[in-house]
Amino acid sequence: MKTPVIIVNFKxxxxxxxxxxxxMGKIIREVRDETDAEIIAVPQFSDIYQVASIGxxxxxxxxxxxxxxxxxGHVLPEAVREAGAIGALINHSExxxxxxxxxxxxxxxxxxxxxxxxxxxxxxxxSAVAALKPDFVAVEPxxxxxxxxxxxxxxxxxxxxxxxxxxxxxxxxxxxxGAGISKGEDVRAALDLGTKGVLLAxxxxxxxxxxxxxxxxxxxx
Ligand code: G3P
Numbered sequence: 001m002k003t004p005v006i007i008v009n010f011k012x013x014x015x016x017x018x019x020x021x022x023x024m025g026k027i028i029r030e031v032r033d034e035t036d037a038e039i040i041a042v043p044q045f046s047d048i049y050q051v052a053s054i055g056x057x058x059x060x061x062x063x064x065x066x067x068x069x070x071x072x073g074h075v076l077p078e079a080v081r082e083a084g085a086i087g088a089l090i091n092h093s094e095x096x097x098x099x100x101x102x103x104x105x106x107x108x109x110x111x112x113x114x115x116x117x118x119x120x121x122x123x124x125x126x127s128a129v130a131a132l133k134p135d136f137v138a139v140e141p142x143x144x145x146x147x148x149x150x151x152x153x154x155x156x157x158x159x160x161x162x163x164x165x166x167x168x169x170x171x172x173x174x175x176x177x178g179a180g181i182s183k184g185e186d187v188r189a190a191l192d193l194g195t196k197g198v199l200l201a202x203x204x205x206x207x208x209x210x211x212x213x214x215x216x217x218x219x220x221x
Contacts, residue, residue: 001086001115002038003174004221005197006187007059008214009042009089016205017044024204025051025058027211032056037218038197042089044121045075052084054100057151059117060088062095065104077112087115089199090134092128093142099128106134117176117199123158126175135164136174138199139189146202150186151179163194182213187220 008028010016016030017023021043032039041056052058060080068076080088090105091097097105102118109116116134120126126137136137139162144151152159166175174196181187182203200217207213 001040001057003196004191005038005040005176006214006217006221007040007042007176007178007197007199009061009092009178009199009201010044010047010205011061011094011201012044013201013205015210018047021047022050022054024210025054025056027214028148029054029056031211031214031218033037035218037221040087041212045080047085048080048083059115060085063088063090063105063108063112063114065101065108065178077108077114081112081114085114086133087117089138090116090118091129092119093121093140093145100187102129103132106132109134119178119199120162123161125163126162127169130166130170133170134173136176136196137162138176138178139213140178140199141168142179147180148182148202149180150189151177152181152183152186152189152193152195152198154180155168157193159190159193161207164167169186182207182217183219184216184218189220190221 063077064074117136118134178199182202
């Protein structure tokens with residue numbers, strides 16, 4: 001995966017579920033091909049295979065730190081890898097884990113050959129998870145998620161503070177930020193603060209014209 005990266009989380013929005021997930025994946029692939037920007041789709045588990053099959057790079061929204069065997073209802077990292085995912089979000093604000101579970105999930109991602117992006121609500125948590133050496137840490141203040149108020153402009157201190165804190169603990173771990181990002185200028189501000197990209201959802205998935213919204217976001221890279 002190249003950086004800077006724009007990671008588009010489909011969450012469980014109906015606009016990006018089932019047939020609509022496929023459509024959103026096509027938009028991501030098209031904008032990626034047309035602009036050469038790195039853009040990742042994060043559909044629900046049930047849509048990973050179909051979105052990956054059309055050539056869009058895909059992450060899973062979560063993985064469980066389990067091994068093959070008796071774990072009904074869990075998400076096996078190797079299964080999402082085989083379905084076509086190249087990475088996974090871990091500890092998203094809407095799917096939080098305890099620190100030992102985060103560590104186990106990072107190790108499970110590594111075992112399965114998945115890129116790990118661990119989310120954190122604040123600088124302290126970001127620093128704690130960076131010490132576990134995921135590939136990326138994404139800081140997302142929960143109060144700004146879905147707000148349309150971009151973290152990179154409303155709270156630049158949390159972004160630059162996370163970049164510094166992660167650098168102090170694990171200089172090889174890349175920092176991303178998310179929450180309220182919807183414009184190219186929000187992406188530019190995030191990159192100027194030292195991040196390697198952004199994580200976003202509603203700015204694209206809920207946009208009247210998702211392709212136009214994504215192309216506009218890519219303009220900030
Ligand atoms: O995973 C990204 C997400 O939590 C941010 O959501 O809608 O504020 O872009 P949104």
